[in-house]
Amino acid sequence: MRSRITTATLAVAVMFLTWACSAADRQVWLEHNTHFASGEHAGFSFANNKDGSNPKVTRSDIDFAREQKWWGIYAVTVDPKQIMQN
Amino acid sequence: MIWPRVAILAVALLLGSAVSAKAAGPQDGIIPIGEYSTVKGRGLAEAHKTELAKLAEHIYHCLPWMGVVKNGIGFPHPNEAKGDDRYLSVWVSIDQAEDPRFGAFTLPQRVSAMFSRYGVDLLRRMIKFTDVQSDANVQGFTVILSWVKPGTAATAPISETIALFADKPVVADFLAQRLPAAEFAEKATFNVFDGKTKIGRVQLDIVQDDFNSTYKLKGYELAKGQTC
Numbered sequence: 019m020r021s022r023i024t025t026a027t028l029a030v031a032v033m034f035l036t037w038a039c040s041a042a043d044r045q046v047w048l049e050h051n052t053h054f055a056s057g058e059h060a061g062f063s064f065a066n067n068k069d070g071s072n073p074k075v076t077r078s079d080i081d082f083a084r085e086q087k088w089w090g091i092y093a094v095t096v097d098p099k100q101i102m103q104n
Numbered sequence: 105m106i107w108p109r110v111a112i113l114a115v116a117l118l119l120g121s122a123v124s125a126k127a128a129g130p131q132d133g134i135i136p137i138g139e140y141s142t143v144k145g146r147g148l149a150e151a152h153k154t155e156l157a158k159l160a161e162h163i164y165h166c167l168p169w170m171g172v173v174k175n176g177i178g179f180p181h182p183n184e185a186k187g188d189d190r191y192l193s194v195w196v197s198i199d200q201a202e203d204p205r206f207g208a209f210t211l212p213q214r215v216s217a218m219f220s221r222y223g224v225d226l227l228r229r230m231i232k233f234t235d236v237q238s239d240a241n242v243q244g245f246t247v248i249l250s251w252v253k254p255g256t257a258a259t260a261p262i263s264e265t266i267a268l269f270a271d272k273p274v275v276a277d278f279l280a281q282r283l284p285a286a287e288f289a290e291k292a293t294f295n296v297f298d299g300k301t302k303i304g305r306v307q308l309d310i311v312q313d314d315f316n317s318t319y320k321l322k323g324y325e326l327a328k329g330q331t332c
Binding site for chain 2: 075077081092094095096097101103104
């Protein structure tokens, strides 16, 4: 029983570690403490092939990507007050 | 039976500790009425709240490669406009991957390309809101476009931004091709920013580009009930 659970645990671990994980991905991953930014990020990654061969993108996927940056880095952008006042 | 718990813990750790975040919807793009500093601004936001919501929904669902920035749609007063002149304004950030051809452009060329591609089309969509267009308290239209400066995305991303506003007759004449692009650029007020640094005006050469009105995002599933 114990060995079956150990094997299953290792299999799941290997599956997650190799999923869509190129050298560039690994570098980004190493800079963060979790693989996915959120459950939404994980769900999107599982639902789509990384090579883009079967894309299924909803508007909320794009929202989540933008909002969470999915391990991207926020850009330095002009302050709205430099342009206009409400 | 400690192993099942260890297995669950291992999976949880691999999935990460991040919590579920709620995505911002199109309503987050609209400047809240309470944030306007003048009666005129609040009055316009109240009078045209339906149009603002429609514009936000339209961009959100039909142009998903653009993201309206938080509080990016409304009737703000551009700093260089007169008095309390109010302009229907849209501020979007544009998602695009690094492209060596785009990266080889000079700043004025990048600004011209982005405004030609996205700015003109946005103005065309904005001017269709006839209730806003015919409101005497609306002086004109503002388009603000931000995109990631080439070569900065991987390390320390910096946005380049053009903020352009023009009075209603100028925009209408330009879109109806009664005003040449060079004259439109001359009459419009705009500034370019490199990150937070104001560059000011650059040579703005507007060319015809129908990308924004014809592009279809591969695999994009339009939300139920939405039409574009």
